[in-house]
Amino acid sequence: MKLTILGCHSATPRTNTNPTSQVLEIKNHMFLIDCGEGTQVELRRNKIKFSRIKHIFISHLHGDHYFGLVGLINTFSLLTRESELHIYAPKGLKEVITLQMKLSKGWTNYPLIFHELTSKTSEIIYEDDKVEVYTIPLNHRIYTNGFLFKEKENERKIDITAVTEANINVAYFRKLKQGADVENEDGVLIKNEAVTKDPLPAKSYAYCSDTAYTESIIPIINNTTVLYHESTFLEKNEALCVRTKHSTPKQAATIAEMAKVETLILGHYSTRYNGYDEFKSEAETIFKNVHLAKDGKSFEF
């Protein structure tokens, strides 16, 4: 599981800070999460192949989270993309994009599929044999969802030396991976644990931005491997968090602690600050494993 931060700043793009966008690589997927202005250039700068992006998740319709989307959709067309593109976003975005397409007298030359979100409770919005994606309803000034990306339980791993010694036919390997006991070539029942190893633990990533402090998300993100939680303002500016429905690093850390996540990543910093070390130290008073998002930085888990 690899997370690349394309942008982790709030409000306005500047020469040295990008608005929100990130790419999550999980089980061979490249999920794009939010798409502030300039995202397509950051994708190029980080050498992420456009063709690998097939699913885009938009948290909410504030500009710093989606103003780069129409340009990206447009660029995919100019580059003669043919494969489907799925957009998961609050209701309204489809109208924004289709209106702009209509005015340009153009349309995508690939299938563009909108999944409009309106539910106020968590729902599954994507599933295949390896991954599931759920919404995480957040508490912001407008309708906003975070997203939970979960690997499905991995298969058990075959111990090649053990299965050879146990004289098990290759036809049973599928069953072994699924955890079943099988008969060997001599008709003897072999216990699964004797010839397989535990699978890699299934990983998960929860993206929560933008949001005020809200404990309602804890049951959804419980035991998540990595939590990205916004922390727009430092504690000294907590009044701004209340007014604008954002969080402080301590609030993000409290959520991380209560949800027993392994790792917390902070981001969505207000552009009023020049450095971010204080975000880390404030959060560390409550939760130990804290990382700071940074434009262009990748995390592997």
Added chain:
Amino acid sequence: MKLTILGCHSATPRTNTNPTSQVLEIKNHMFLIDCGEGTQVELRRNKIKFSRIKHIFISHLHGDHYFGLVGLINTFSLLTRESELHIYAPKGLKEVITLQMKLSKGWTNYPLIFHELTSKTSEIIYEDDKVEVYTIPLNHRIYTNGFLFKEKENERKIDITAVTEANINVAYFRKLKQGADVENEDGVLIKNEAVTKDPLPAKSYAYCSDTAYTESIIPIINNTTVLYHESTFLEKNEALCVRTKHSTPKQAATIAEMAKVETLILGHYSTRYNGYDEFKSEAETIFKNVHLAKDGKSFEF
């Protein structure tokens, strides 16, 4: 008159090329012309004060000419702008912007005034005591206007030594600047030419992008000081110009020659080319005074 190129490339923004946007400084105005994605960052990079931009002119509703506008409007709000912002653009843009404002449950905290353009003939769209702006109907795949920015005739310049010697009261200076003859303190009529100098010639700038070769613009841009004319493809790719309604450098130069402009600036290059010297040399076979637009470059006239 100063022109700053923020971006002069077509189609898709890349790490090293920006889509179309430029700033024209004329008679203390800062006119923003087109606003591709990333324009607000380029304005910062070129240290152009946001507050000085009061009028934005959008040629047409292809993304590489306006996808940066909604973000700029939004940023002006975040920076607590209070002064009016006027947008001159094809009908439809107002709906795009207002829809996005509505979805974000926000509105500008400054007056945002749209001037929707629909005329297929040239019309005056802005005028004050120093400058006039006219549309230049172009020939592109969708409704498109270029823009002609014209200084009004400048006032004559007072020759201080001459007016002192001629014994003219300062109360008559206003009339002298306007070209009138006046009486001196002794009641003698003084000819205007004897005590004033010719004014600086009025300058003008014509922006023509995007367009196929079209001689219909010549009467409008005749004798313009500076013509910016798109040249998307080299002559070897002229078939693409026909199909997509763009121009070659030679076509741009032919327009410059026929309209007797002083200076031609080429731009809106397709991103398929790595260098642009050939654009200049092709145009120079027809017109002598050719300059190449370049992101971040300023021209003074």
